[in-house]
Amino acid sequence: MKPTFPLSVLRASALALALAAALPAAHAAIDMPAGVAWQAASADSDIEAAFARAKGEKKPVLLYWGAKWCPPCNQLKATLFNRTDFIAQSQNFVPVMIDGDLPGAQKLGARFKVRGYPTLILFSADGQEITRLPGEADAPRVLKLMQLGLSGGRPIKAVLNDARDGKALKAGEWQLLGYYSWDTDEQQLVSEPLRAELLRRLATRKGVPAETRTRLVLKGLAASGGTGEAASQVERATVAAVLRDPKQARVHMDVLTNQAVDIVHALYRQTGTERDATVAQLQRTLAALQADKTLSRADRTSALIARVNLARIDEPKGSLNPKLDPALLAEVRGLSTRMDREITDGYERQAVITAVGHLLGQAGLWTESDALLKSNLAKSHSPYYLMSQLGSNARKTGRVEESLSWYEQAFAKSEGPATRLQWGGTYFKNLIELTPNDSARIEKLVSQLITEAAADKGAFYERSARSLQRVSDQLVPWGTGANAPVLARLQAQLGGVCAKLDSGERSTCDGLLKAKKG
Template sequence: MKIHSATAALVATLMCAAGTVLALPAASQKPATAAAATTEGINWYEGDVDAAFAYAKANNKPLFLYWGATWCPPCNQVKATIFNRQGFIERSRFFVPVHIDGDSAGAQKLGERFKVRGYPTMILFKPDGTEITRLPGEVDAERYLQTLTLGISANRPVRQTLQAALAGGKLTADEWRLLAYYSWDTDEQQLVGRKDLPATLKRLAAASPAGDIANRLALSALVAAGTAKPGESGVVDKTVAAAQLNKTLSDVRSARENMDILTNYPVELVQLASDPKSASRTKLLAASNLAMQRLSVDATLSKTDRLSALAAQVSLARIDNPDGALSPALIKEVRQKVAQADSATTDAFERQSVINTAAHALSDAGLLDDSDSLLKAELKRSHAPYYFMLSLASNAKKRGDKGAAINWYEQAYQAAQGPATRLQWGVAYLSGLLELAPQDETRIEKVAHGVFQELGGTQNAFYERNRSVLERLGQKLTAWNSGGSHEAALGRLRGQLDGVCVKLPTADAQRATCQGLLSPTRA
């Protein structure tokens, strides 16, 4: 799930028809190695994932895999708006629900196996273990349940459907809908490589039946182009893109249908489709703001989604003037709607998502003190307060208060729980030090030593999400030592890491990853 605000993105990088109801088998009927945890009426498998797949195959049931983390705001949003819905609970009787917590034993190795990295990722498998589709976590609950139902009844996996569509084959309306609502954000390039995604989605939009599906695929193609790395977006016709956006934004139903795309990528879409200070941009901004205003008061949306639309207004107001002052009316609106959401949200899962979005809306609006007050109050209520400490660090950094920012990074790391989470938060602390206090070699080495020490005691520590976090850290430490200015300290850290690497089996892919993290050849 993408968090659209600039501050939230920074924090995120440092670390995101029911038919006949069938009775669920009793836990005792499941394999003894698979521990079942019944929560909110859903009999989740926890633990032995292979046993869950074997059970699904033996009972000819699809398998639903949810990969998440305790602290992750989008994960908590899914729990508060989808997993607790009677419609989802009823559908869960048709499949085997499996939960993998990113901090559980062996989770990161499973992440490598299933090619899941971002939290949350939700995948539907056939009884034989073939992946059917990846489900979009940011659409509203009704759309999610419809997509889930389509996946359960699908005759072929999305991979085959995509191949057929690109080859000019005939697809059913339901197959086109599964393609349109596929979670390209959590695909991890399983179906399409990143550089090919914009062009592929554009081809699908052109080949699909005219209407809602074609429109969503076209918007997804624009998002892929707008978020691509330089040189990977292909040629985008701004006139065509602007027409597509204006058509969607001006249609109340269409804007609501695609609210996840519009609220998560407001700036990227407008920038892609128009030039600064052009008449086209003025028109697009007016249409975008009006659509966001409607969505921000749409009672059919969750509180987080409404706040996301509000935050999108802030981002759009700053699109051509990042440091410019916002209108008093918008400032007042941000304060009022955040206060209303804070007061109205009592569910603990929902609060993790709502307060996150609200705090970033305040921060992006320049209301840093308001954002801090909201976050500090939530530290006493949240089941994962260390997540909000990173937001407090980000606010302090915005103020230019390096000492306070580093202090919050340190507190967040000290409070973090779970091996994968502690690694990510430790790297966030180290990254903060490398950026804000690069001269403090003693502290940097001490923190890095502590992170590597924990790493050495963690099983399967160099897989998937962990691996990407460590590789970024290796790059930052190497850059810090540019010119050999910190060679002695980095040499000691290399020695410590070598001691971790040598304990890994020679044939284990983790060993090569470990040995490459601080390799002198990186310099």
């Protein structure tokens, strides 16, 4: 049964649809669900226009950074951006969308310190960052957090500084801090090596609401993953309480499903009966989440992935054929069949089928993973993502030529300048590792990547710059001896590209394809 909504919400939805229809043709091509008047941005001028509008209308700005192929981005499109209440809420902020493959988008990524897809940032009208929203949480939770930020939330840096200093925070501020998207923080608030310690320390502050305290404990343990201080008795008791309480488990399901193994490693440095009992309880909790139909299909799939990962926690890392209970394997097969049959939305299919393909591989069901991914190539709006998964499957199971064929096809089918550099870099990595003597193919591919980078005004920023750096890091040591002429030719080609860039981009470009000093 479809939910009913107040007339005011329906009117707001209609207005949002009308605004979307009135956007310029270039914006109408944005790959987003209909209903929200997203403003596409690929240059500083687009951002300045959005914030000018925000100031004029006295509204915050919601910035979404994503990509067409990205499974978690597609999950947001399937579960959050298409919601009637989100569409209605969009009247209270200026929605800005940066697709990482828009021309110049990666340069904007450097401006906002965004890398991982997806990232959701709520800004005040004057450009201060109120919070980064946890896209991995379920849609109703994200909406509640967004509403907290919209209702006059302070910049998250100020909130964190007060928390560190032991100052009193409002309950809503603690909630925004506890549910802050630490995974997309990009060291804005704290450097990654210090994150676990910070979260665990914040959980001990006076005045922290119970739910937020639990959240901070779970995220802190997950971030530590078994490094740093051993888990305290309070932390162990907190985790045990969550696992015993279905309501608490539901609230924190994203941490439990995505970081179950990390939490176990943080709680117990060694195997033993106590650890086994916790793993067994965690398995039961995850099974209940997997069966919870109020959760999205992607979240229920994540719960089963976590169960498989827990079942193989003592297996050698990278084991291709883990010893799993036949009943668990039957659940994996059943979920795979059911998801493939039930899903009709293209965004949801990209989010879920890619996860199921991974799940089948984790369970050692490689043939079934291949079959699922191949059968979905024609159904995916970004088949190159699935092709890369097929390439990974083939490489892990020793099918070298098949692996390279899939990576080559994935690169050929990939779309968008940043995505093509990333997929080309992946193809290169496998090519140079699996067939290092194929200098002709290696040179041809790198030459093509340099040519494409020259045509992309965002190639020497953020994700694209890192894709090129990874190629450089492997190509330079390879380019010695008989391969030295190949490297020399590619260096000359790149030098011509670098010479045409401005000083900011040129420094990055000039550092490529050269041996690192020291």
